[in-house]
Amino acid sequence: MTATLAPDDAGIAEAARLLRQGELVAFPTETVYGLGGDARSDHAVARIFEAKGRPSFNPLIVHLPDLAAVEAVAIVGPVARDLALAFWPGPLTLVLPLREDAGVSPLVTAGLSTVAVRVPEHPLAQRLLRAFGGPVAAPSANPSGRVSPTRAAHVLEGLSGRIAAVLDGGSCAVGLESTIVLADPDTNSHPVLLRPGGLPLEALEAALGRPLGMAGDAGKPTSPGQLASHYAPEAGVRLDAVTARPGEVLVGFGPVRGALSLSESGDLVEAAARLFQTLREADRLAGPAGHIAFAPVPERGLGRAINDRLRRAAAPRG
Ligand code: TXA
Ligand code: MG
Numbered sequence: 001m002t003a004t005l006a007p008d009d010a011g012i013a014e015a016a017r018l019l020r021q022g023e024l025v026a027f028p029t030e031t032v033y034g035l036g037g038d039a040r041s042d043h044a045v046a047r048i049f050e051a052k053g054r055p056s057f058n059p060l061i062v063h064l065p066d067l068a069a070v071e072a073v074a075i076v077g078p079v080a081r082d083l084a085l086a087f088w089p090g091p092l093t094l095v096l097p098l099r100e101d102a103g104v105s106p107l108v109t110a111g112l113s114t115v116a117v118r119v120p121e122h123p124l125a126q127r128l129l130r131a132f133g134g135p136v137a138a139p140s141a142n143p144s145g146r147v148s149p150t151r152a153a154h155v156l157e158g159l160s161g162r163i164a165a166v167l168d169g170g171s172c173a174v175g176l177e178s179t180i181v182l183a184d185p186d187t188n189s190h191p192v193l194l195r196p197g198g199l200p201l202e203a204l205e206a207a208l209g210r211p212l213g214m215a216g217d218a219g220k221p222t223s224p225g226q227l228a229s230h231y232a233p234e235a236g237v238r239l240d241a242v243t244a245r246p247g248e249v250l251v252g253f254g255p256v257r258g259a260l261s262l263s264e265s266g267d268l269v270e271a272a273a274r275l276f277q278t279l280r281e282a283d284r285l286a287g288p289a290g291h292i293a294f295a296p297v298p299e300r301g302l303g304r305a306i307n308d309r310l311r312r313a314a315a316p317r318g
Contacts, residue, residue, distance in 0.1 A: 002156060003165040007124050011167055016131035018164045019044075024051055026141040026155045027128050028169030029120040031091045031178050031198045032148040033155050034063065034138030035163065036128075042273035045107040045137050049305055050269055051162040054144040056308040057275070059110040060137040061093050061178070062117050065129040070117045073102040073135055077185035079208070086207040089121035091174050091198030095182040106276035108137045110309075118178055124169040140177060141166070150175045174198040181212065233279055235286035237314035241293035248291045249282045256295035259285060268302040275306055279313065 005011035005025075015025045022044045024037050035051060037044035039062050049057060064070050067084050074096035076084065083094060098104065098115040109115050120126065129136060140148035141155045141163075149155045152168040159166075179197035181204065192213035193201065205211055235249070244250035250258030254266030260278055262271035282292045294310050297303045 002160045005165050005167045012127050015167045019132045023164035026166040029125045030122045031174045033141040035141035036136045036138040039104050039108050039135035039137035042105045045105045046269045046272035050302050052144045055304045057110050060108050063136040080183040088119040091178040093118040093178040093180040111276040233283040234288045235290040235292045238293045240296045248293045249286045250293045253295040272302045
């Protein structure tokens with residue numbers, strides 16, 4: 001069952017211990033409660049999606065205690081640094097280029113080459129991140145499609161029995177998710193607002209000294225979700241395959257055996273944890289002109305999110 005941990009040293013230590021064991025712990029931030037798991041662990045991150053019942057693998061925000069810790073995960077260019085110095089800790093998330101040696105699970109970034117990072121201000125979030133000592137992936141701690149929780153009791157209403165613990169920090173001061181800004185110097189000369197949130201646009205523009213780009217403007221990504229569709233394999237993809245056709249790399253699941261397998265035992269959490277690295281591996285094996293076939297994955301639990309990702313990988317390219 002889900003433990004409620006008190007906001008004291010013992011509660012923080014227990015929450016950090018659970019995270020180290022790959023368990024899920026909900027914790028307060030100044031925006032909303034986050035559903036935290038070790039961002040380096042494919043398995044822990046897969047369980048976040050399972051607990052939320054998310055029908056798709058949206059990329060998650062990585063929570064870190066300070067800018068120095070962020071720099072181990074992401075490349076912080078000059079504009080991002082100005083925003084970080086102005087607003088961290090606080091309700092701002094920056095989408096930045098992922099460092100190659102970040103060690104973050106590809107499930108966190110949905111296989112993208114960027115990563116969303118945030119330094120929360122809430123003192124319990126700060127203490128937990130420092131006690132844990134690693135990156136924490138955390139979407140809002142609510143079942144998919146429900147409103148974000150701003151009290152520990154809201155977290156329990158939605159997720160009791162599905163997560164190890166909730167750290168009870170009372171109610172969240174901001175109550176709105178963080179504002180998300182894309183500040184990737186490689187793809188944008190100019191930062192872009194991806195999601196309005198707890199940090200007002202006016203404050204951002206005052207710090208930048210110029211207007212922000214808006215998602216949806218010409219040449220700008222229209223939504224964070226759209227970015228998630230960018231990683232598609234080079235190879236053609238066929239679904240619901242039980243045997244490989246000539247020249248195909250078959251990715252098995254359960255009893256369907258292939259060159260690779262998402263999970264030989266048919267475990268959906270394991271399959272989700274392996275999904276993005278297996279897509280890349282199959283792509284490499286198939287080569288640019290090659291073909292990948294995927295065994296059927298059941299349309300239940302995490303299988304819905306896995307199938308959503310596979311259908312997008314198999315969709316005709318524009
Ligand atoms: O206030 C918040 O931001 C809360 C607390 C817990 O920190 N977290 C939160 O997470 O709202 P979530 O998972 O509900 O929202 C994450 C958003 C999604 O819209 C996702 O698409 C976007 O961040 N996102 C994450 N990584 C991204 C990336 N690499 N590129 C673009 N968007 C990204
Ligand atoms: Mg959410």
